[in-house]
Amino acid sequence: MAELLSSDPQHTAGLVSGGFSEAAFEAFLSQRAALLGRQEPAWLQAMRREAWQAFLEMDFPSRQDEEWQRTDIRLLRLERFGFPQPPPSGSQTPPALLAAGVALAGSCVHLNGWPLRWHLEPQWQRQGVLFGPLDQLLLEHEATLRPWFYSRALQARADKFAALHAAGWSAGTVLYVPPGVVVDQPLHTLSALGGGTDLGHQLVVLGEGARATLLAETAATAGDANAPGLHSGAVELLVGPRATLRYVNLQDWGRGVWHFAHHKALVEREGRLQWTIGALGGRLAKVNQHVALVGEGAEAEVNGVMFTEGRQQLAYHTLQHHEKPRCKSDLLYKGALQDRSRLVWRGMIHVDPGAVKTHAYQRNDNLMLSQTARVDSIPGLEILADDVVCTHGATTGNVDESLIFYACSRGLTRREAVRMIVSGFFQQVFDRIPIESVREALGQAIGRRVREYT
Amino acid sequence: MSDTLKIINLHVAVDDKPILRGVDLTIRRGEVHALMGPNGSGKSTLGFAIMGHPGYRVTEGRVELNGQDLLAMEPHERARAGLFMAFQRPVAIPGVKLADFLRHAASNIRRPDRKEGEELIPMREFRKELYAKMDQLRMDRDFARRYVNDGFSGGEMKRAEILQMAILRPKFAILDETDSGLDVDAVRLASQSIAEIGGAEMGILIITHHDKLLEHNQPHYTHVMLGGRIVETAGPGMARSGPELAAELHRHGYDRIRAAYPEAAADEQAMQRASGRAEAAAV
Numbered sequence: 176m177a178e179l180l181s182s183d184p185q186h187t188a189g190l191v192s193g194g195f196s197e198a199a200f201e202a203f204l205s206q207r208a209a210l211l212g213r214q215e216p217a218w219l220q221a222m223r224r225e226a227w228q229a230f231l232e233m234d235f236p237s238r239q240d241e242e243w244q245r246t247d248i249r250l251l252r253l254e255r256f257g258f259p260q261p262p263p264s265g266s267q268t269p270p271a272l273l274a275a276g277v278a279l280a281g282s283c284v285h286l287n288g289w290p291l292r293w294h295l296e297p298q299w300q301r302q303g304v305l306f307g308p309l310d311q312l313l314l315e316h317e318a319t320l321r322p323w324f325y326s327r328a329l330q331a332r333a334d335k336f337a338a339l340h341a342a343g344w345s346a347g348t349v350l351y352v353p354p355g356v357v358v359d360q361p362l363h364t365l366s367a368l369g370g371g372t373d374l375g376h377q378l379v380v381l382g383e384g385a386r387a388t389l390l391a392e393t394a395a396t397a398g399d400a401n402a403p404g405l406h407s408g409a410v411e412l413l414v415g416p417r418a419t420l421r422y423v424n425l426q427d428w429g430r431g432v433w434h435f436a437h438h439k440a441l442v443e444r445e446g447r448l449q450w451t452i453g454a455l456g457g458r459l460a461k462v463n464q465h466v467a468l469v470g471e472g473a474e475a476e477v478n479g480v481m482f483t484e485g486r487q488q489l490a491y492h493t494l495q496h497h498e499k500p501r502c503k504s505d506l507l508y509k510g511a512l513q514d515r516s517r518l519v520w521r522g523m524i525h526v527d528p529g530a531v532k533t534h535a536y537q538r539n540d541n542l543m544l545s546q547t548a549r550v551d552s553i554p555g556l557e558i559l560a561d562d563v564v565c566t567h568g569a570t571t572g573n574v575d576e577s578l579i580f581y582a583c584s585r586g587l588t589r590r591e592a593v594r595m596i597v598s599g600f601f602q603q604v605f606d607r608i609p610i611e612s613v614r615e616a617l618g619q620a621i622g623r624r625v626r627e628y629t
Numbered sequence: 630m631s632d633t634l635k636i637i638n639l640h641v642a643v644d645d646k647p648i649l650r651g652v653d654l655t656i657r658r659g660e661v662h663a664l665m666g667p668n669g670s671g672k673s674t675l676g677f678a679i680m681g682h683p684g685y686r687v688t689e690g691r692v693e694l695n696g697q698d699l700l701a702m703e704p705h706e707r708a709r710a711g712l713f714m715a716f717q718r719p720v721a722i723p724g725v726k727l728a729d730f731l732r733h734a735a736s737n738i739r740r741p742d743r744k745e746g747e748e749l750i751p752m753r754e755f756r757k758e759l760y761a762k763m764d765q766l767r768m769d770r771d772f773a774r775r776y777v778n779d780g781f782s783g784g785e786m787k788r789a790e791i792l793q794m795a796i797l798r799p800k801f802a803i804l805d806e807t808d809s810g811l812d813v814d815a816v817r818l819a820s821q822s823i824a825e826i827g828g829a830e831m832g833i834l835i836i837t838h839h840d841k842l843l844e845h846n847q848p849h850y851t852h853v854m855l856g857g858r859i860v861e862t863a864g865p866g867m868a869r870s871g872p873e874l875a876a877e878l879h880r881h882g883y884d885r886i887r888a889a890y891p892e893a894a895a896d897e898q899a900m901q902r903a904s905g906r907a908e909a910a911a912v
């Protein structure tokens with residue numbers, strides 16, 4: 176590994192790797208064997224090759240496709256990107272926002288789609304917790320991890336980007352917590368991109384009664400805030416019976432990054448998931464966030480904090496899927512839009528036949544900070560069971576001038592007043608986030624972004 | 630020289646509708662002025678215009694603080710120069726805790742050249758001060774953690790306005806119907822607190838329809854507004870004292886005033902027709 180990391184920086188931009196051609200794919204596979212010191216197992220290679228075929232066969236998503244109607248990827252030139260390339264040696268990663276002042280059980284850092292460093296406190300190693308780069312740990316702990324990896328959560332053929340991910344995924348983070356183990360300090364993973372491609376995959380498995388908190392964040396490396404980049408990612412969260420997972424995903428890619436991802440969680444009987452998404456970065460994002468409550472009495476709380484500016488286009492499609500009786504899901508997404516940015520939230524609650532005594536809530540509020548921004552907020556319900564309580568709602572509004580004046584009359588500048596009103600707008604969702612470093616990081620990131628409101 | 634707030638021939642329009650038609654008023658630090666007048670006569674408009682609300686356009690006249698042109702200043706600069714207005718209808722700011730809001734406000738007003746992002750008054754120091762003032766006003770300390778005016782009752786909002794004034798210690802305060810919505814005990818308490826905070830320290834303009842707030846704040850001057858103008862003033866060296874005129878208006882209403890100032894009464898009617906039309910158009 177050390178060898179690869181010290182490779183020639185001239186070849187590391189990721190832009191010059193010949194796109195996603197057959198030859199590039201074969202080169203990628205043999206490079207992996209070198210990186211890992213052995214061949215990936217046959218089942219994994221077969222999986223990659225099958226997904227690669229799917230990628231070649233599948234059409235580029237079209238605007239006729241309902242799913243892609245509001246996501247404009249006409250300017251994406253996939254051939255300008257290629258499989259992840261090792262970063263130049265001595266590369267710096269940006270500071271981790273979510274980990275500031277937090278005592279961590281473990282951490283894992285990736286750069287340009289390659290694992291750089293990771294550690295897990297010995298105390299947790301002794302209890303059988305696994306944490307680190309997925310590709311490496313999947314080989315070392317095949318018997319433990321294989322049953323979960325790409326098992327029920329994700330489909331390689333969901334779309335062309337999902338297929339690309341399944342074929343070429345590399346690095347990414349895995350967290351496995353054995354049944355009954357309670358990891359009482361958060362784990363942290365950072366993926367930084369300075370241009371090029373990241374095909375990171377996250378796999379989180381909590382055994383029965385286990386507990387853990389994983390803070391995941393993405394960022395641009397210093398000086399590369401606008402470098403063109405591609406991230407096609409996947410997240411699978413498998414929350415066992417009576418297990419509790421807190422998962423935070425702060426997306427703060429650079430402004431040149433095309434961000435595609437499928438995130439899916441399965442929550443088993445009486446399991447609990449608290450999932451917070453911060454959507455701040457990227458040039459364009461198309462993310463599917465899917466929570467499936469697959470065991471009786473499972474619960475999920477989903478929080479979304481979105482802020483767009485410039486010409487960013489972020490689309491988050493959420494699905495709360497109630498498969499079993501007596502489950503509860505509660506989703507709150509809040510967004511603020513500045514400049515000419517565009518935000519799409521499309522939410523669905525789906526209640527299967529027989530999923531009686533479901534409680535499902537879904538709400539999206541948006542605040543317009545400019546007249547030229549555009550938001551589409553589309554809630555939806557599909558309820559096929561009786562005896563359920565489901566509510567949904569969506570609001571969109573401007574910053575109220577009378578509030579600004581009130582604050583200014585108390586000595587706040589207009590900008591300070593707007594910042595305060597915007598942070599107040601997000602407070603309702605911050606109130607649901609129990610981790611202070613997460614509230615702080617999101618609050619500060621948003622505060623920095625708010626400019627003059629006219 | 631004592632601080633002086635001077636309003637000279639002030640004309641103010643909302644949209645294109647003239648509201649104030651030449652208001653003259655001078656308030657010195659240490660003085661209490663009462664401003665009375667029928668609904669819609671322009672009292673709140675005067676407050677908003679002095680404070681710099683962008684919806685209230687000054688078409689003529691001047692407002693000066695110690696000779697400094699207030700009209701050239703942004704609202705936050707006016708506040709930092711020592712101006713305060715307690716709103717007739719305070720607005721709620723959801724998600725912003727009253728304590729945080731006031732800590733920002735106080736930090737700015739005590740250090741008028743403070744730039745955004747610069748240090749605030751230390752949290753512990755400020756909280757101590759805030760709690761002391763809340764105790765004085767017999768406000769539950771829980772309000773510090775509640776969101777600004779969000780879900781406050783009418784009276785609670787008015788108390789919170791007085792609390793803000795007590796913390797910000799302005800040179801000049803406009804209290805726009807701070808007594809309305811308060812229960813009998815609360816009015817007495819508010820009245821006392823205003824006197825305590827104010828004393829010789831502030832110049833106060835009390836806009837009111839009642840005389841309770843004036844109990845502990847005997848007005849040196851009482852002004853009557855009608856049709857966007859101050860038509861009558863009572864005070865030292867004049868036919869009647871401030872409290873006498875306030876008491877008369879409170880007891881007998883504005884019939885005498887309308888009869889004595891027919892031109893202003895005609896303007897009042899015109900204003901009412903104009904807002905009636907605007908309302909009809911809005912329906």
Ligand SMILES: Nc1ncnc2c1ncn2[C@@H]1O[C@H](COP(=O)(O)OP(=O)(O)OP(=O)(O)O)[C@@H](O)[C@H]1O
Pocket residue numbers: 643648666667668669670671672673674675684717900901904
């Ligand atoms: N923002 C506004 N938009 C439209 N008309 C306004 C606005 N503010 C004031 N006006 C009009 O200006 C006139 C004076 O209103 P103002 O609120 O100053 O009266 P006031 O003397 O404070 O009355 P009150 O005793 O009822 O509080 C009224 O006719 C009112 O309708």
Ligand SMILES: [Mg+2]
Pocket residue numbers: 672673674717805
């Ligand atoms: Mg009024």
